[in-house]
Amino acid sequence: xxxxxxxxxxxxxxxxxxxxxxxxxxxxxxxxxxxxxxxxxxxxxxxxxxxxxxxxxxxxxxxxxxxxxxxxxxxxxxxxxxxxxxxxxxxxxxxxxxxxxxxxxxxxxxxxxxxxxxxxxxxxxxxxxxxxxxxxxxxxxxxxxxxxxxxxxxxxxxxxxxxxxxxxxxxxxxxxxxxxxxxxxxxxxxxxxxxxxxxxxxxxxxxxxxxxxxxxxxxxxxxxxxxxxxxxxxxxxxxxxxxxxxxxxxxxxxxxxxxxxxxxxxxxxxxxxxxxxxxxxxxxxxxxxxxxxxxxxxxxxxxxxxxxxxxxxxxxxxxxxxxxxxxxxxxxxxxxxxxxxxxxxxxxxxxxxxxxxxxxxxxxxxxxxxxxxxxxxxxxxxxxxxxxxxxxxxxxxxxxxxxxxxxxxxxxxxxxxxxxxxxxxxx
Amino acid sequence: xxxxxxxxxxxxxxxxxxxxxxxxxxxxxxxxxxxxxxxxxxxxxxxxxxxxxxxxxxxxxxxxxxxxxxxxxxxxxxxxxxxxxxxxxxxxxxxxxxxxxxxxxxxxxxxxxxxxxxxxxxxxxxxxxxxxxxxxxxxxxxxxxxxxxxxxxxxxxxxxxxxxxxxxxxxxxxxxxxxxxxxxxxxxxxxxxxxxxxxxxxxxxxxxxxxxxxxxxxxxxxxxxxxxxxxxxxxxxxxxxxxxxxxxxxxxxxxxxxxxxxxxxxxxxxxxxxxxxxxxxxxxxxxxxxxxxxxxxxxxxxxxxxxxxxxxxxxxxxxxxxxxxxxxxxxxxxxxxxxxxxxxxxxxxxxxxxxxxxxxxxxxxxxxxxxxxxxxxx
Numbered sequence: 064x065x066x067x068x069x070x071x072x073x074x075x076x077x078x079x080x081x082x083x084x085x086x087x088x089x090x091x092x093x094x095x096x097x098x099x100x101x102x103x104x105x106x107x108x109x110x111x112x113x114x115x116x117x118x119x120x121x122x123x124x125x126x127x128x129x130x131x132x133x134x135x136x137x138x139x140x141x142x143x144x145x146x147x148x149x150x151x152x153x154x155x156x157x158x159x160x161x162x163x164x165x166x167x168x169x170x171x172x173x174x175x176x177x178x179x180x181x182x183x184x185x186x187x188x189x190x191x192x193x194x195x196x197x198x199x200x201x202x203x204x205x206x207x208x209x210x211x212x213x214x215x216x217x218x219x220x221x222x223x224x225x226x227x228x229x230x231x232x233x234x235x236x237x238x239x240x241x242x243x244x245x246x247x248x249x250x251x252x253x254x255x256x257x258x259x260x261x262x263x264x265x266x267x268x269x270x271x272x273x274x275x276x277x278x279x280x281x282x283x284x285x286x287x288x289x290x291x292x293x294x295x296x297x298x299x300x301x302x303x304x305x306x307x308x309x310x311x312x313x314x315x316x317x318x319x320x321x322x323x324x325x326x327x328x329x330x331x332x333x334x335x336x337x338x339x340x341x342x343x344x345x346x347x348x349x350x351x352x353x354x355x356x357x358x359x360x361x362x363x364x365x366x367x368x369x370x371x372x373x374x375x376x377x378x379x380x381x382x383x384x385x386x387x388x389x390x391x392x393x394x395x396x397x398x399x400x401x402x403x404x405x406x407x408x409x410x411x412x413x414x415x416x417x418x419x420x421x422x423x424x425x426x427x428x429x430x431x432x433x434x435x436x437x438x439x440x441x442x443x444x445x446x447x448x449x450x451x452x453x454x455x456x457x458x459x460x461x462x463x464x465x466x467x468x469x470x471x472x473x474x475x476x477x478x479x480x481x482x483x484x485x486x487x488x489x490x
Numbered sequence: 491x492x493x494x495x496x497x498x499x500x501x502x503x504x505x506x507x508x509x510x511x512x513x514x515x516x517x518x519x520x521x522x523x524x525x526x527x528x529x530x531x532x533x534x535x536x537x538x539x540x541x542x543x544x545x546x547x548x549x550x551x552x553x554x555x556x557x558x559x560x561x562x563x564x565x566x567x568x569x570x571x572x573x574x575x576x577x578x579x580x581x582x583x584x585x586x587x588x589x590x591x592x593x594x595x596x597x598x599x600x601x602x603x604x605x606x607x608x609x610x611x612x613x614x615x616x617x618x619x620x621x622x623x624x625x626x627x628x629x630x631x632x633x634x635x636x637x638x639x640x641x642x643x644x645x646x647x648x649x650x651x652x653x654x655x656x657x658x659x660x661x662x663x664x665x666x667x668x669x670x671x672x673x674x675x676x677x678x679x680x681x682x683x684x685x686x687x688x689x690x691x692x693x694x695x696x697x698x699x700x701x702x703x704x705x706x707x708x709x710x711x712x713x714x715x716x717x718x719x720x721x722x723x724x725x726x727x728x729x730x731x732x733x734x735x736x737x738x739x740x741x742x743x744x745x746x747x748x749x750x751x752x753x754x755x756x757x758x759x760x761x762x763x764x765x766x767x768x769x770x771x772x773x774x775x776x777x778x779x780x781x782x783x784x785x786x787x788x789x790x791x792x793x794x795x796x797x798x799x800x801x802x803x804x805x806x807x808x809x810x811x812x813x814x815x816x817x818x819x820x821x822x823x824x825x826x827x828x829x830x831x832x833x834x835x836x837x838x839x840x841x842x843x844x845x846x847x848x849x850x851x852x853x854x855x856x857x858x859x860x861x862x863x864x865x866x867x868x
Contacts, residue, residue, distance in 0.1 A: 454843075454847075455843075455846070455847060455850070455852065458847060458850075458852035458853065459850075459852060462851075462852055479852075479853065479857065480857075483853065483857060483861055486840060486843060486844065486861070487840065487861060487864055487865065489840075490836075
């Protein structure tokens with residue numbers, strides 16, 4: 064009996080090996096010398112996976128680039144890592160990535176499959192990036208998707224065929240996307256005390272990105288973060304739990320009170336910075352309420368998601384906007400981000416000179432430009448009028464003020480009634 | 491030899507009888523319960539053949555394999571097109587707009603009553619409906635489709651030509667429907683897209699086809715403001731049954747959902763104003779008459795009941811009814827109407843402004859209703 068079982072196992076093993084060999088053989092006829100094959104052979108997948116296991120066997124599809132190896136393919140053998148990735152900020156990368164296919168310049172199968180499973184019109188993720196929608200296909204591919212594809216691509220960090228852990232344990236792997244003027248996490252860390260010591264003494268003496276943001280190898284990179292993208296902190300209950308998780312990590316090297324105090328200081332810097340951003344935003348909204356932006360949102364190419372509306376939030380564009388809005392974009396997206404990314408990564412120069420000083424200088428420029436626009440409209444030095452001569456514009460302003468909480472429901476209703484009366488009485 | 495002779499006689503008899511059936515006198519229309527009505531038999535016609543009567547009641551367009559134009563006074567008839575159109579409609583000035591499917595696209599043609607071609611325009615897709623406005627504007631609803639492996643992508647357009655034939659167009663919606671629904675509907679898909687231009691000309695009621703893989707297919711009833719391009723979802727209709735039309739002045743909505751009830755309500759409000767039993771209906775905004783199955787209503791109530799199984803249709807403007815009964819068409823006129831008077835320009839301008847503000851969400855439907863009451867007291 065035992066012999067029979069041994070014989071069956073041997074046959075099954077031989078059959079599996081033969082199948083693998085056959086499948087491999089088919090691809091290797093042409094791809095034996097490829098770097099993909101060289102890397103696969105040197106990886107932990109060697110001998111366990113054939114090309115077809117991940118890529119499928121439809122060569123035409125593969126050649127046309129329609130056989131994308133998504134995270135689900137890796138998740139067949141690595142379900143825990145996939146689950147962690149899916150619930151993390153990386154797993155919702157498309158929130159800042161792709162737009163609806165009907166806004167895409169070329170509606171091809173490849174484009175569709177990035178957001179939809181074949182045959183399913185439900186998008187894989189909520190899609191909401193106006194800046195992506197303004198891009199050329201080439202620019203969108205290199206400038207947007209190479210980072211935001213992480214939602215569905217393990218290869219973003221792990222590379223396509225290599226499996227060595229040291230690749231993904233190096234902070235450099237994060238730098239591809241987490242750098243630059245909009246969120247210089249890598250530079251802020253690299254030029255901080257942590258980043259200086261790390262290459263000299265290693266992770267036992269100073270943390271790299273992974274130690275704090277992917278502790279114990281988790282693929283949930285959101286642990287310990289206290290704010291979603293954009294900087295506004297999470298609600299109190301979530302904030303407390305997240306902060307506690309980060310403090311647990313800090314106390315491996317630091318006194319708990321020291322770590323708590325430093326993070327609290329960074330929280331304060333963030334709150335102060337957001338207040339300056341809000342001040343700048345209010346100035347621009349007020350100009351728009353009076354139709355003094357040049358060009359005004361009603362005179363420009365419509366925003367791809369919000370039309371002729373003034374957009375100063377996460378969907379703000381850096382093109383087809385007025386000069387004062389471009390100043391605000393730099394203040395909010397670049398300088399403010401540098402300030403608090405610098406503060407949380409313990410980098411004094413990023414916090415102060417690249418960040419805070421730049422925020423204040425840009426706010427000053429915004430105030431100056433606002434005065435210029437006001438003067439040009441003949442309102443120099445005066446308080447801004449509260450009413451516009453066009454009833455539709457007046458109603459728009461009233462509605463915006465109500466939505467921003469600057470008017471209560473009763474005041475909004477009365478002001479609206481007054482405009483309606485004027486329309487009815489007009490000749 | 492004798493047998494062959496008898497055979498020939500038999501076939502001559504069959505032919506004679508069938509021709510006699512076609513050209514024999516049209517049966518008189520059954521007696522109606524209203525005395526002042528004028529009923530005139532027009533022509534024999536096959537069941538299901540499309541037909542339309544001009545505003546002055548003199549010109550009849552009907553299609554049996556080919557499109558014909560008939561002068562009712564002289565009984566002269568001429569062939570306009572060698573095929574059956576997808577849609578046709580008469581203007582108030584007796585111009586006939588016709589749309590046919592030709593070589594994968596739609597061909598829109600405009601004819602005078604003498605059969606002269608006044609205008610022609612090819613359009614990508616199929617025309618689902620043609621509608622004339624009082625001011626001579628012609629509106630066409632067109633559905634374009636592209637088939638992919640994963641489904642069929644539909645794009646609905648509204649084309650509009652003013653009296654000088656200058657064109658404007660709007661993309662009303664895009665919708666990807668699943669392959670099963672697309673295959674099931676086949677060439678009838680374009681009939682599922684319907685529209686009705688408001689009598690004020692500023693808004694369009696439309697049916698948006700909705701059939702993604704994970705949901706039951708249906709049609710969403712939507713209101714689209716042409717200037718602001720804002721859309722409001724009003725209701726939902728089954729995919730292949732039911733219809734909706736705008737009432738007089740574009741303030742009310744008539745909806746049939748294929749369940750034996752026709753309901754009337756104010757567009758922006760939920761509660762029903764009135765309900766009637768019935769399946770098919772049409773509304774003549776100018777004459778303020780409602781036709782439900784074989785019954786004609788005005789604002790006060792039932793005006794006229796036609797024999798069962800009659801298929802009545804309004805002439806352009808609603809002055810006449812064109813009724814298909816048994817195998818013939820009849821023209822009925824002389825019923826009382828309360829033609830709607832146009833708004834004063836000053837009032838119309840304000841109403842259009844208020845409706846625009848409502849579409850933008852800057853005023854509430856209730857604000858609009860109150861303001862309208864003051865402009866147009868009941």
